[in-house]
Amino acid sequence: MKIRKKARYVDPDLCNACEECVKVCPVVKPDEYQMGLSSRKAIYIPFPQAVPCSYILNMDDCLGNNPIACGKCAEVCDKQAINYDDEDEIITREIGSIIVAIGLDVYDPTEMDEYGYTRFENVITSMEFERLICAGGPTAGHFVRPSDQQRPKRIGFIQCVGSRNPKIGRPYCSNICCMNTIKDTLLLADHYPDMENVVFYQDIRSFGKSFEDMFQRSREAGTRYIRGLPGDVREDPNTRNLTVTVENTTKGKLEHHELDMLVLSVGVVPPKDLAKISGMLTLSKTSDGFFMESHPKLKPVDAPTRGVYFAGFCESPKDIKDSVCQAGAASSRSGALLNAGQIQIEAITSRIDETACKKCGLCAAVCPYGAIVWKKGEAAVVIEAACAGCGACGATCLFGAITMRHFTDDQLMAQVRATLGENPQDKVFCFACNWCSYAGGDMAGISRMKYPTTNRVVRTMCSARVSEEMVLEAFRCGAPIVLVSGCHYADCHYINANRQTVKRVQNLWNKLEKAGVRPERLQLEWISAAEGQKFAKVMYQLEEMRQAVTMEEIEHARQALKPKPKKAAKKKAEAAVAS
Amino acid sequence: MAATKETFRCMLCGHEYQESVEKGEDKERSCPKCRSNSIRHLKKKSSTKE
Amino acid sequence: MVANPTNDKIRVGVFVCDCGLNIAGAVDCAAVAEYAETLPDVMCVVRNKYTCADPGQNEIKNAIHQHQLTRVVVASCTPRQHEPTFRQCVREAGLNPYLLEMANLREHCSWVHPGEWDGATAKAKDLVASAVARARLLQPQEELTVPVTKRALVIGGGVAGIEAAIELGDAGHQVVLVEKQPSIGGIMAQLDKTFPTMDCSI
Incomplete structure (x- = not known):
């Protein structure tokens, strides 16, 4: 595992945080920690309690390391902790287990124009509220509104901004915003008893330990809770006050509320680095964009990749307590693995028969792991420890030289034949990959989503394991419809093995068409482990297609797709030897 | 490399559409009409339809 | 390593799980078991109320010894849940864990086809036939052990x-x-x- 340790330009071991450098730095930038509500210098400490407790020089902001341009901070630093030539360092460490705790991003409400965030100065987000009310914040905890630095008398909170809103693609509940607002109203009631607080909400979700009690205290402290999310916010250009229009759904009345300030209780979104980490560790995500766990109930902190565990928000929205709980669970799972000191690799790896290998190198070209070593003129060799067992090579080999242990051609072909043995015309034949599509079928089951009984699923580790012959064999056995299904591109458990699936299905469509078989009878779908609903929907669609396939068509495919005589003879010979 | 217009056909609903394809791109395809992933890349036809 | 001296003979045992009413409520488990008996190389078929519970696992172990089974098919839930359980079970009975196969009668059948007695039962039979066909061709495998960096x-x-x-x-x-x-x-x-x-x- 390679880690880039970013240059700080200030040696944290030497820096004693004396602040002399900050005094002389001429560059003024918005302070990220304070949500841009105050400023910092190019050399700064992120916040007083920062760890490491050291200053850092932001080279993008710095005037330059040329002493003629500036260099003032280095001049005043007694400890000589500042080094303009500091460089990023690449640290390589062997790692046995990984805990992914990459957290969350806060929803940016600018796109929800009706609330006027960024148009009206006195509309702020709940994160900005945190800094404004904090004693360590830009106003030292004196709560004032941005437009005139005066203390507001009437504050409104709007809930579910960026949460439970399918229209903007955020259908999930962010979990923490209700309680955060309740906390905010209690803080305000405590600091400023005369302040009027009103909360616009669709549901208040105060389900955790002592949460309901807190909600009741907020109400007792005088906070008004109005059921209904505002449709419109307007600003009075003179007073800079805001008028909120809302349908009070409890009273069934349209109301207007004039407020001095409005806090948008913003939801949370998956961190933008999630896709990158997901790709590195071959993880997948649920429909809301957070990481998908190995099993929703029984393995809630395990990633599908062994040795990887989740902690905190990146798995699903949760509060601090739940994050700490999950972190404890993840470290315990991780520690157990490290203590064991060894791990068993499932015996599903690829093996190449040297004598059957025609030295073409096709297998090495499709291996996502570079686990097959091949040199021109030599037989290919599998590095077992690097092989993950997807079977892309096995399905690609034209000479039957590759055996996928535990998912052999013979085993899978036998399943095709046994499944379609009787009344094949009544069946929709499906190949599903272990990690996503098959798991998506499991999810449909767990969620009790009904679908037609006609589908028959055969499991492979990866959709790339499904060879052309397997699909053709299904048609030869009389399958009206064949589905090949795998992970979405971003979720492929074998890095990108399922791109081979696409190529193969394209080829098969051409082949079927050439043979006079309707290519539509072969279908391809990406179904994630979370998409039980899609699995069920696809099964309905395929059943509808199946009903339109005639017996003549099935019979024609049987005949037209018969293997070429030479191959058939060879197959027969092999079968005879085997039995 | 420049992008080229290519023709795709949804094998589920039959919808045929064009999309620009960049060389070497790695993109999951789904039908703009029915969301199916059974998208067949119809080669050679693109130039005549452009 | 395999206790069974007649290893090269294919002797399949099929264990059909009711899972209480989870499976038996939507699938005719008796008919599935009866059908399993007709499949090639199947030497014994056992119905369990809960195959994953100790009595169910003991029945598998006993049957392995009694019928000299060399392959085991458990027709119950998704292999993504209980494959490790049953692999351990057959291992304890002296069988290589890779000689186990599962048929997913619950997540992929009974739970998604409630009230479709005939269709669900027909599907369950096919799932078992497929699992038996695969089981007959399974080979013992040895797992590679690799060290974990601490x-x-x-x-x-x-x-x-x-x-x-x-x-x-x-x-x-x-x-x-x-x-x-x-x-x-x-x-x-x-x-x-x-x-x-x-x-x-x-």
Whole structure:
């Protein structure tokens, strides 16, 4: 595992945080920690309690390391902790287990124009509220509104901004915003008893330990809770006050509320680095964009990749307590693995028969792991420890030289034949990959989503394991419809093995068409482990297609797709030897 | 490399559409009409339809 | 390693699980069991109320010895849930764990086809036939054991990452904590007070 340790330009071991450098730095930038509500210098400490407790020089902001341009901070630093030539360092460490705790991003409400965030100065987000009310914040905890630095008398909170809103693609509940607002109203009631607080909400979700009690205290402290999310916010250009229009759904009345300030209780979104980490560790995500766990109930902190565990928000929205709980669970799972000191690799790896290998190198070209070593003129060799067992090579080999242990051609072909043995015309034949599509079928089951009984699923580790012959064999056995299904591109458990699936299905469509078989009878779908609903929907669609396939068509495919005589003879010979 | 217009056909609903394809791109395809992933890349036809 | 001296003979045992009413409520398990008896190389078929429970597992172990089984098919739930359970079970009875196959009669059948007695039963039979066909061709496999480096990487220095790193460190493990920002603390460090106890975030 390679880690880039970013240059700080200030040696944290030497820096004693004396602040002399900050005094002389001429560059003024918005302070990220304070949500841009105050400023910092190019050399700064992120916040007083920062760890490491050291200053850092932001080279993008710095005037330059040329002493003629500036260099003032280095001049005043007694400890000589500042080094303009500091460089990023690449640290390589062997790692046995990984805990992914990459957290969350806060929803940016600018796109929800009706609330006027960024148009009206006195509309702020709940994160900005945190800094404004904090004693360590830009106003030292004196709560004032941005437009005139005066203390507001009437504050409104709007809930579910960026949460439970399918229209903007955020259908999930962010979990923490209700309680955060309740906390905010209690803080305000405590600091400023005369302040009027009103909360616009669709549901208040105060389900955790002592949460309901807190909600009741907020109400007792005088906070008004109005059921209904505002449709419109307007600003009075003179007073800079805001008028909120809302349908009070409890009273069934349209109301207007004039407020001095409005806090948008913003939801949370998956961190933008999630896709990158997901790709590195071959993880997948649920429909809301957070990481998908190995099993929703029984393995809630395990990633599908062994040795990887989740902690905190990146798995699903949760509060601090739940994050700490999950972190404890993840470290315990991780520690157990490290203590064991060894791990068993499932015996599903690829093996190449040297004598059957025609030295073409096709297998090495499709291996996502570079686990097959091949040199021109030599037989290919599998590095077992690097092989993950997807079977892309096995399905690609034209000479039957590759055996996928535990998912052999013979085993899978036998399943095709046994499944379609009787009344094949009544069946929709499906190949599903272990990690996503098959798991998506499991999810449909767990969620009790009904679908037609006609589908028959055969499991492979990866959709790339499904060879052309397997699909053709299904048609030869009389399958009206064949589905090949795998992970979405971003979720492929074998890095990108399922791109081979696409190529193969394209080829098969051409082949079927050439043979006079309707290519539509072969279908391809990406179904994630979370998409039980899609699995069920696809099964309905395929059943509808199946009903339109005639017996003549099935019979024609049987005949037209018969293997070429030479191959058939060879197959027969092999079968005879085997039995 | 420049992008080229290519023709795709949804094998589920039959919808045929064009999309620009960049060389070497790695993109999951789904039908703009029915969301199916059974998208067949119809080669050679693109130039005549452009 | 395989206790059974007649290893090269294919002798399949099929264990059909009712899973209480989870499977038996939507699938005719008796008919599935009866059908399984007609499949090639099947030497014994047993119906269990809960195959994964101790009595069910004991029945598998007993049958392996009694019928000299060399392959085991468990027709119950998804292999993604109980394959490790049953692999362990057959291993304890002296069989290589890779000689086990499962048919998913629950997640992929009974749970999605309630009230479709005939269709679900026909499907369950096919799933068992497919599993038996595969089982007959299974081969014993040896797993590769690889050492695990005794060091953990924690990605992200927010409250969850910090907590996980501390716990692992306390347990005596080496931990590398990576954080993209200049300081650890994450979003929580930007909060003022936190619910429900109103204490400070840092």
